[in-house]
């Protein structure tokens with residue numbers, strides 16, 4: 001049986017991950033409207049990954065015989081003046097999600113819930129990758145995005161991203 005606080009934080013994370021999916025879908029929508037279909041693709045794939053993250057928390061709770069609760073998902077409300085802003089908002093958001101994962105990890109550690117800590121290890125690593133991807137994208141935009149040809153090539157590069165289901169090792 002899971003510790004009550006750990007259980008609540010894990011359940012809340014389902015909502016946070018679905019919100020991340022909503023947020024990135026909103027970014028995708030923004031870029032589509034600007035004709036930047038590669039950027040739109042990047043965030044659409046990102047939204048799919050976030051949905052997977054939500055379902056991993058959902059499945060973990062169900063496997064631990066917790067009856068999951070599903071409160072409303074907040075609406076994304078960010079407005080952007082230029083195509084660089086969503087990239088910076090994404091990095092800020094990922095840093096926030098990292099803090100949430102760390103918070104659950106700390107609660108699990110305090111409760112000596114080693115199973116949940118093991119489950120969260122995948123997310124700890126994933127957050128490192130998500131923050132790096134977000135930072136790399138900002139750097140590329142700063143280097144190339146100011147010129148039409150550079151922005152075009154960057155858009156082409158981001159168009160190549162394909163969705164792949166998360167790989168979670170059993171060890």
Ligand code: FEO
Nearest residue numbers: 017050053097130
């Ligand atoms: Fe589910 Fe982008 O972290």
